[in-house]
Structures are given as C-alpha cells and as structure tokens.
Amino acid sequence: MIEPQVASIAALCQSGLTTMSNSLRDLAVELVTNPPPGSKLAEAKEYGVDLTLLLDNLFKSPTERIRELDRAQRFLDELRSAFK
Amino acid sequence: MDFEKTLIFLLDHEIDFVVIGGVAMYAQGSAVLTRDLDICYNRARANVERMTEVLQTIHPRLRGVPEGLPFRLDAETVLKGLNFTLITDYGNLDLLGEVAGIGDYQAARASSDEGELFGRRCLVLSVEALIRAKRAAGRPRDLAAIPELEALQELKRKLKDPGRRET
Numbered sequence: 001m002i003e004p005q006v007a008s009i010a011a012l013c014q015s016g017l018t019t020m021s022n023s024l025r026d027l028a029v030e031l032v033t034n035p036p037p038g039s040k041l042a043e044a045k046e047y048g049v050d051l052t053l054l055l056d057n058l059f060k061s062p063t064e065r066i067r068e069l070d071r072a073q074r075f076l077d078e079l080r081s082a083f084k
Numbered sequence: 085m086d087f088e089k090t091l092i093f094l095l096d097h098e099i100d101f102v103v104i105g106g107v108a109m110y111a112q113g114s115a116v117l118t119r120d121l122d123i124c125y126n127r128a129r130a131n132v133e134r135m136t137e138v139l140q141t142i143h144p145r146l147r148g149v150p151e152g153l154p155f156r157l158d159a160e161t162v163l164k165g166l167n168f169t170l171i172t173d174y175g176n177l178d179l180l181g182e183v184a185g186i187g188d189y190q191a192a193r194a195s196s197d198e199g200e201l202f203g204r205r206c207l208v209l210s211v212e213a214l215i216r217a218k219r220a221a222g223r224p225r226d227l228a229a230i231p232e233l234e235a236l237q238e239l240k241r242k243l244k245d246p247g248r249r250e251t
Contacts, residue, residue: 054113057115058113070088073119
C-alpha cells in the first residue's frame with residue numbers, strides 16, 4: 001500500500017523530471033514508504049525526517065533543487081514581511 | 085538571497101571553490117532550507133586575488149557587525165584571515181578557508197562531487213563529506229542534520245546499486 005503523498009511523488013516522476021527507470025522509481029518509493037528495519041532510512045524516519053521530501057528532491061536535478069531553494073527563500077521572506 | 089545568481093557569478097568568474105554547508109546539502113537532495121551560501125575557497129594567491137577583485141562588484145560587507153565598521157575585502161585581508169561571513173548585493177555569502185572535519189580547499193575538492201549546475205561545472209561537497217563535516221562541527225544543529233544526510237546517502241547508494249546488500 002503506497003501512501004497518498006508518495007503516490008503523488010511517483011506521479012511527479014512520470015512527468016519526465018528524471019531519467020530514473022521505472023523499476024528504480026518503484027524501489028525508491030518502496031524504500032521511503034517501508035524503510036528496511038535497522039537501516040539509516042528507518043532511523044531517520046524514526047528521528048522525524050520526512051523521507052518523501054528526500055525522494056521528491058532526488059527526482060530533480062541539482063539545478064532544479066537550487067532553483068526550488070531560491071523560490072522557498074523568496075516565499076519565506078514575503079511571508080516574514082507580511083507579518084512584521 | 086539569490087543562490088542561482090551568486091553561484092553563476094562565482095562560476096563565471098572562474099573562482100576555485102567547493103560548495104559546502106546548507107546549499108551543498110540541498111544540491112545533494114536534502115530538504116533542509118538555508119539562508120546563506122557557504123563556499124570553501126582555494127587560498128592560492130592568484131585565486132584569492134581574482135575572488136576579492138570580482139566580489140568588489142557585488143559590494144561585500146561583513147555580516148553582523150556595526151554599520152560603518154571599516155572593512156575592505158582584498159587579497160591581503162583574506163590571506164591574513166581564514167573565514168569571512170559576508171553580505172553582498174546577492175545575499176549572504178560565507179567564505180571558508182577550511183571546513184571542519186575535511187580540511188582546506190584541496191581536501192574539500194577531493195571530497196566533492198563534480199556536477200552540472202546552471203549549465204556550468206561545479207564542485208559540491210559529497211554527502212559522505214557533509215556527514216563528516218557535520219559530525220566534526222558538533223553543534224546541536226549540525227548533529228541534527230546527520231540522520232537526514234545518512235538516509236540520503238543510503239537512498240542514493242541503494243538506487244545506484246539496487247542489488248547490493250547492506251552490511
């Protein structure tokens with residue numbers, strides 16, 4: 001059973017943002033949804049890391065990631081100035 | 085802060101540097117946001133001279149010091165110091181001569197991944213080295229980043245070599 005959030009990420013992958021093969025995408029989604037017990041992924045999930053965000057980022061190129069970081073910064077700055 | 089503009093500026097002026105810190109983490113796939121660009125720069129005089137000369141055009145000032153404090157970012161200043169926390173016309177830029185747990189530019193370069201950013205070749209500290217750096221820095225916020233980086237490292241490893249069994 002794939003969580004809805006992960007399913008939406010899987011759908012995003014289908015839009016051609018990545019060259020990852022379908023089987024690798026399925027593996028990535030499975031690892032994030034059900035991290036193997038004792039793995040670093042399981043430890044991180046237990047710690048509170050949202051693994052779906054990592055997956056989302058891995059489907060982007062480094063350039064796309066930095067552009068997203070810029071957009072997030074601008075949004076947070078606007079939000080902050082709105083509540084001054 | 086404009087990370088794209090700053091990175092393109094540094095890359096197009098052929099400054100020798102490795103992207104480290106939060107932007108390196110994000111470029112590698114982390115989801116943790118950051119507000120400054122940290123780079124480890126090559127302290128060879130020619131690079132420092134080129135770097136300080138081109139940075140003048142985006143008006144570097146020391147961050148977190150009283151307004152009006154005299155400061156000029158030139159090669160002599162950089163070579164006498166090591167790390168500089170700056171604000172420029174493009175945003176916050178931290179110049180580091182050394183990275184905790186890694187070492188100087190040459191060591192950072194050896195621990196980096198070379199990839200394409202904005203159509204240019206760029207060196208970004210590897211996930212493994214970011215974990216080492218965070219562990220060496222040792223502050224609570226650095227240590228808090230390690231579980232995510234370790235998960236990222238494992239995820240990348242498993243996707244690169246799906247048949248590999250973890251020990």
